[in-house]
Amino acid sequence: MARGVGEITGAAALGSVGGTALALLIPALVFWALSRRLRRQAALEKASLDPTTAPPASGPAALAGTVEVSDGGAAPVEVVIAEERDGTDWREVSRTVTARPFVLRLAGGVAVRVEPGADPLLLDALGPAQGSREARRQRFARLSADEPVFVRGLLRVSGDPRGGDPYRGAEAFVLSAPPRRRLVLSTEALSGALERRADDLFARCAILLVLLGIGVLLYLDVYLAAVAWLVADAPPPSLQSTSTSGSSSSRARRSSAPSPRRGASGPGTSAAGCGVDVSPNMSRGTCPLVQAERGSMPRQNVSTTRSR
Structure with missing residues (x-):
């Protein structure tokens, strides 16, 4: 199966990798903020049990x-x-x-x-x-x-x-x-339920940050090229993508294959209109159908002439 290679450059490449990073970063920040708020509420509940705690x-x-x-x-x-x-x-x-x-x-x-x-x-x-x-x-x-x-x-x-x-x-x-x-x-x-929920939200935040770090490492060259492009007027960043084109290549191979000419015969092939194999030593007239066709037409013409 053939593979075609496409290339995305400039703002399109930066938007592709940057959009993926934001899609992971924004939910991670939301989970972190919610986890921090729940922990603060749990700490406030525990502090309210202490007589020396400020209002x-x-x-x-x-x-x-x-x-x-x-x-x-x-x-x-x-x-x-x-x-x-x-x-x-x-x-x-x-x-x-x-x-x-x-x-x-x-x-x-x-x-x-x-x-x-x-x-x-x-x-x-x-x-x-x-x-x-x-x-x-x-x-x-x-x-x-x-x-x-x-x-x-x-x-x-x-x-x-x-x-x-x-x-x-x-x-x-x-x-x-x-x-x-x-x-x-x-x-x-x-406080116990609040802390458990805060731990769950923080775990989700950590998973998203790990995925974000992996993505940054995989496309680090694109990020560096984008910074150089925006700051130092360097060549734009590029991102390559592959796509399969097996069906089109198969059609191309099928259309380019030679097809036998109609009526052509060779060694081991059959004559046109006849299922009998024609060998190199056998002439075309030896086919029974061809003989019947050649023999019937003169007899029909003769009978017609006599009737007239």
């Missing part, structure tokens, strides 16, 4: 503290799940979430006002089932007052003094749901 700064945060309410101890977050029996299993048919703001008291005494929104995500063990019928039951998950909790959301500094830190006057920390996402509340630490 947190604004931005994405995961904090740990104790739930405080101001109206007699009603649960600030409650999830009610209705289930129906499906054979030997139970199937969820409805879920109702009730949430209202509360105060998260950190270990260092800092008060953070938590605004869970209408649909927070509560990660907690479900309580015992309750129900009047065997085919239907209800299960509850509650975030109660004085209960330790880990909250993940978006932290900002507000002038609202209702949840403010008494040591900072009117300034207050407010923890709410990030844009287009849900506030996460968990009765178990979130």
Whole structure:
């Protein structure tokens, strides 16, 4: 199979190798940034358990503290799940979430006002089932007052003094749901899950960077030529590509092969219109078809002349 060689030069060659490098570099940077942010949130959660840690700064945060309410101890977050029996299993048919703001008291005494929104995500063990019928039951998950909790959301500094830190006057920390996402509340630490996810993102970043390094080494001459072309007015970089053309070459070989002339015969070939082999010592007239053709025409002419 024949192979044709093509050459890409100038901006086309630079765009080919440069575009491939950017396609690997940009996702790697995104994975690295996400991994760094998750690690920072995990570190902030661990730091919030230390009484000597300074108050947190604004931005994405995961904090740990104790739930405080101001109206007699009603649960600030409650999830009610209705289930129906499906054979030997139970199937969820409805879920109702009730949430209202509360105060998260950190270990260092800092008060953070938590605004869970209408649909927070509560990660907690479900309580015992309750129900009047065997085919239907209800299960509850509650975030109660004085209960330790880990909250993940978006932290900002507000002038609202209702949840403010008494040591900072009117300034207050407010923890709410990030844009287009849900506030996460968990009765178990979130730092472990955050660190595992950060490790996974960092591994993806490392794989992409390794592939990028291999590509740079393979096309190092093209990169160097491109730099010289852009800076020192050197000849443009070139990139060679190969393509197969087996079908066209086969057609060319077939069209260039000589074809036997019609009617030509030689040793071991058959005469035109006759399947009998003609040897070098046999004349063309010895073919039975040729003899019949030659013998029939004179007899037909003679019979026609006599009838006239």
